Amino acid sequence: MDAVTNAVPASLEVSGLAFAYPDGHQALFGVDFSLARGERVALLGPNGAGKTTLVLHLNGILSGGTGTVTVAGLPVGPRHMAEIRQKVGIVFQDPDDQLFMPTVREDVAFGPAAAGIKGAALEERVRTALERVGMQDFADRPPHHLSFGQRRRVAVATVLAMEPEILVLDEPSSNLDPASRRELADILRSLDVTVLMVTHDLPYALELCPRSLVLSDGVIVADGPTGALLSDPELMRAHRLELPFGFDPKSVTMGA
Numbered sequence: 266m267d268a269v270t271n272a273v274p275a276s277l278e279v280s281g282l283a284f285a286y287p288d289g290h291q292a293l294f295g296v297d298f299s300l301a302r303g304e305r306v307a308l309l310g311p312n313g314a315g316k317t318t319l320v321l322h323l324n325g326i327l328s329g330g331t332g333t334v335t336v337a338g339l340p341v342g343p344r345h346m347a348e349i350r351q352k353v354g355i356v357f358q359d360p361d362d363q364l365f366m367p368t369v370r371e372d373v374a375f376g377p378a379a380a381g382i383k384g385a386a387l388e389e390r391v392r393t394a395l396e397r398v399g400m401q402d403f404a405d406r407p408p409h410h411l412s413f414g415q416r417r418r419v420a421v422a423t424v425l426a427m428e429p430e431i432l433v434l435d436e437p438s439s440n441l442d443p444a445s446r447r448e449l450a451d452i453l454r455s456l457d458v459t460v461l462m463v464t465h466d467l468p469y470a471l472e473l474c475p476r477s478l479v480l481s482d483g484v485i486v487a488d489g490p491t492g493a494l495l496s497d498p499e500l501m502r503a504h505r506l507e508l509p510f511g512f513d514p515k516s517v518t519m520g521a
């Protein structure tokens with residue numbers, strides 16, 4: 266380990282993670298990877314590869330297999346669960362799973378308030394989180410009066426308000442029109458946080474994530490620069506990854 270790695274622990278270390286569901290179905294077979302602080306990484310892979318199973322291990326929703334998950338040096342496990350839930354923010358695919366309060370402000374305040382933050386500090390958290398997703402003018406609106414794209418941005422704000430170490434996004438571009446998709450990409454690029462993005466939208470992964478992991482049948486089969494992975498026809502075919510018709514991965518200039 267070099268001096269730099271020693272000074273700043275990785276945002277996420279997954280080591281030898283294997284997991285079978287109670288019905289005996291083995292979904293993960295020894296997964297290893299780590300994310301450095303501030304990296305944006307896509308988690309790619311066909312349906313049923315184990316992506317959701319892996320993500321649900323990152324904040325301890327699933328546990329009981331073998332191997333370890335460490336977030337900013339802290340092992341994921343029952344002893345540190347409150348801290349882990351603060352550090353790993355998961356934005357689920359359907360914002361309506363995350364928004365349930367009468368107003369946007371209350372939804373964004375919910376997590377930090379439950380963690381004991383009050384008064385001016387809580388207001389500041391809410392204001393900052395909403396500004397980061399460009400939704401500060403919607404604080405007093407009921408979430409169910411917002412568009413799908415606006416609700417997704419508020420869902421991201423509810424997680425940012427916890428000041429997480431890692432932002433995990435499940436299919437962030439799904440159901441967004443092209444303008445909303447681009448606006449969300451700009452927001453994600455502007456955040457100073459480690460991002461793990463689960464997606465089937467390969468152009469979006471290429472646009473946003475310099476590095477990708479490919480999970481297939483419960484194993485990481487590739488880990489490298491997104492452009493190189495998406496330009497490898499054998500890898501793509503072997504793991505049921507398909508680019509949109511006519512899309513050339515070399516034509517995309519990635520936003521750092």
Ligand SMILES: Nc1ncnc2c1ncn2[C@@H]1O[C@H](COP(=O)(O)OP(=O)(O)OP(=O)(O)O)[C@@H](O)[C@H]1O
Pocket residue numbers: 286287288290291292310311312313314315316317318319
């Ligand atoms: N509760 C469960 N009990 C048993 N098997 C499960 C359960 N949930 C998922 N699986 C199985 O585990 C494997 C991995 O599923 P998982 O949902 O993690 O895949 P995924 O990569 O997220 O897929 P998708 O891209 O379709 O969302 C699949 O074979 C799935 O059928």
